Amino acid sequence: MACSVILFFIGLYCLIVKRNMVRLLMALEIMMNAVNLNFIALSSYRVEGSVHPLAHVFTILSIGIGGCIIALGLVITLYAYRHYRTLDVRELRRLKG
Amino acid sequence: MLSPLLDALIFFVLTTPLIGLMGQRFGREKIFVGVYVTFGFIFSLTLIPLFYSEVLRKNGISVTYGGSLSPEIVCLEANALSIFMAVIFLVIGFMASLFSIQEVRRGSITGYYTILLGMVTAMIGIVFSGDLFTLFIFWEAMCISSYALVAFRKERWESIEASYKYLIMSSAGSITVLFALSFLYGLTGTLNISYLSMSLAEAESNPLSYMALVMIIVGFGLQAGMVPFHTWLPDAHMAAPSPISAVLSGIMVKAGIYGLIKVLLSIFTPMSGPWQNTLAAFAVLTMFVGNLSALLQDDIKRLLAYSTIANTGYILLGLAIGSQRALTGSLFHVLNHAIVKALLFLCAGAFIHKTGTRSLKELAGIRHSMPITSTLFIIGTLSLASIPPLNIFWSELLIITGGLEAGTQAGTPLLSFLMIINLVFSAAYCLRMIQTVAVKKETVTSEKAAEASMWMLIPILTLGLLSILIGVYPSPFQNLAEAAAQAARA
Numbered sequence: 001m002a003c004s005v006i007l008f009f010i011g012l013y014c015l016i017v018k019r020n021m022v023r024l025l026m027a028l029e030i031m032m033n034a035v036n037l038n039f040i041a042l043s044s045y046r047v048e049g050s051v052h053p054l055a056h057v058f059t060i061l062s063i064g065i066g067g068c069i070i071a072l073g074l075v076i077t078l079y080a081y082r083h084y085r086t087l088d089v090r091e092l093r094r095l096k097g
Numbered sequence: 098m099l100s101p102l103l104d105a106l107i108f109f110v111l112t113t114p115l116i117g118l119m120g121q122r123f124g125r126e127k128i129f130v131g132v133y134v135t136f137g138f139i140f141s142l143t144l145i146p147l148f149y150s151e152v153l154r155k156n157g158i159s160v161t162y163g164g165s166l167s168p169e170i171v172c173l174e175a176n177a178l179s180i181f182m183a184v185i186f187l188v189i190g191f192m193a194s195l196f197s198i199q200e201v202r203r204g205s206i207t208g209y210y211t212i213l214l215g216m217v218t219a220m221i222g223i224v225f226s227g228d229l230f231t232l233f234i235f236w237e238a239m240c241i242s243s244y245a246l247v248a249f250r251k252e253r254w255e256s257i258e259a260s261y262k263y264l265i266m267s268s269a270g271s272i273t274v275l276f277a278l279s280f281l282y283g284l285t286g287t288l289n290i291s292y293l294s295m296s297l298a299e300a301e302s303n304p305l306s307y308m309a310l311v312m313i314i315v316g317f318g319l320q321a322g323m324v325p326f327h328t329w330l331p332d333a334h335m336a337a338p339s340p341i342s343a344v345l346s347g348i349m350v351k352a353g354i355y356g357l358i359k360v361l362l363s364i365f366t367p368m369s370g371p372w373q374n375t376l377a378a379f380a381v382l383t384m385f386v387g388n389l390s391a392l393l394q395d396d397i398k399r400l401l402a403y404s405t406i407a408n409t410g411y412i413l414l415g416l417a418i419g420s421q422r423a424l425t426g427s428l429f430h431v432l433n434h435a436i437v438k439a440l441l442f443l444c445a446g447a448f449i450h451k452t453g454t455r456s457l458k459e460l461a462g463i464r465h466s467m468p469i470t471s472t473l474f475i476i477g478t479l480s481l482a483s484i485p486p487l488n489i490f491w492s493e494l495l496i497i498t499g500g501l502e503a504g505t506q507a508g509t510p511l512l513s514f515l516m517i518i519n520l521v522f523s524a525a526y527c528l529r530m531i532q533t534v535a536v537k538k539e540t541v542t543s544e545k546a547a548e549a550s551m552w553m554l555i556p557i558l559t560l561g562l563l564s565i566l567i568g569v570y571p572s573p574f575q576n577l578a579e580a581a582a583q584a585a586r587a
Binding site: 001008012015021024025028031032034035038039042043045052054055057058061062065068069072073076077079080083084089 | 230234244269
């Protein structure tokens with residue numbers, strides 16, 4: 001569990017500090033994995049030596065959902081690259097107000 | 098078999114692409130898909146009254162799959178609150194889909210309608226889910242469809258930029274919710290909402306449960322447009338196609354609010370003191386930032402988006418006060434604000450469709466060339482400024498009197514006072530919009546515009562009439578909201 005909390009904060013740190021669009025998506029993925037790890041860890045706390053099926057199901061579905069989000073994010077990144085010719089998020093500041 | 102309503106909607110989502118394919122074969126894709134989706138919405142709306150009477154008779158129904166009710170089981174639940182929200186989602190989604198017949202380009206119509214219908218279905222799934230697991234799955238389905246819809250006009254840089262910003266912020270928010278869910282699971286060993294509330298009430302106050310509470314408020318609040326996390330909202334509303342802005346502002350923000358209501362009122366009831374104070378602080382911040390930023394805008398859709406943030410603040414305020422009356426006001430405001438904001442975004446969409454500009458300066462004096470749309474826009478704006486015979490006035494009155502009634506403890510009258518100050522700000526920008534549309538001289542752009550077509554006018558007129566109807570005759574709608582509030586507190 002401590003490991004998953006550390007992973008979550010690594011992901012959050014990346015999300016705040018990094019400037020590359022693909023790296024931001026990777027940060028999201030790290031956070032997602034932290035959550036999945038946490039689920040498995042916490043479910044094995046309750047029953048000694050085994051993992052509860054509910055946590056398993058949840059984790060597998062949430063890995064699938066994470067895949068969807070990252071796929072869509074990469075598609076949007078691709079279009080953004082075509083428009084801006086860069087992957088730097090600091091360039092994405094034309095919307096203001 | 099989940100529940101008849103959700104089943105029907107999922108069926109329509111899955112078959113829409115097939116119908117689109119058939120339409121392409123016959124060369125009439127637009128008509129096929131449009132008629133089919135409209136039929137889907139009407140069919141689901143007719144299911145609602147049957148379903149509602151059943152729910153009222155049994156005082157809430159729940160459907161499980163794979164065995165009887167136990168802490169580990171995954172289930173769907175419907176009570177008065179879920180039906181109330183589902184009706185709002187269906188009506189606004191229906192209006193947006195009627196409106197978009199004119200907006201969408203030929204080639205992409207099947208994809209557009211499938212994603213729109215899928216988003217509404219996912220939202221209805223959210224309000225019907227009886228455990229946090231199902232809620233999360235539908236939540237992500239809704240979020241993914243809405244990212245795709247915001248980026249729908251992919252040849253324009255602003256939709257791509259807004260969608261990327263929205264994707265990063267919103268998925269970070271939903272991952273935060275998921276992290277909180279994993280802690281709740283670790284604490285109690287279940288994700289079923291009714292079992293969760295029981296086990297949390299028994300458990301000693303644990304620092305982990307407070308951490309989960311904060312994470313849930315942040316995650317759902319992000320989707321609802323709560324202030325420190327609101328920056329995606331104006332961009333996404335501005336860059337999306339207008340019917341999608343209406344859906345985002347009218348109902349998707351409300352799904353975030355539903356998440357907050359459901360989780361806070363039914364799971365975290367033992368800790369109501371701390372979260373009420375936190376939420377009150379967020380609500381006050383939200384309405385001030387929303388209203389003050391709206392005063393400065395020139396872009397019509399951005400202005401409306403900031404006003405959505407302010408109205409989220411009012412709804413959260415009612416939730417933070419927490420009495421029966423204030424909560425009724427909150428839910429009634431969810432209904433009224435959904436109708437009025439969808440009306441305003443659709444009117445703005447009609448203006449933009451005919452003139453090609455979003456700037457309020459260039460839209461000045463458009464009343465002369467688009468009289469019907471402008472009249473309804475003015476009705477919507479007056480309602481937003483909470484002028485008495487229109488609908489928003491009643492719900493705001495309920496929230497304010499709820500705050501006054503709750504007594505002097507915890508300073509709730511102060512909250513009502515702050516809300517009244519905010520209503521003055523909102524009246525200021527509403528009057529500015531009315532002055533721009535109706536009083537100012539015509540510009541070159543607005544002179545050239547022509548009245549919107551029939552498919553645009555039908556949803557606008559319907560929503561305008563609903564707004565007037567609820568304003569003149571509020572009690573039946575208010576009773577529905579009251580039943581929903583009772584179900585939420587139970």
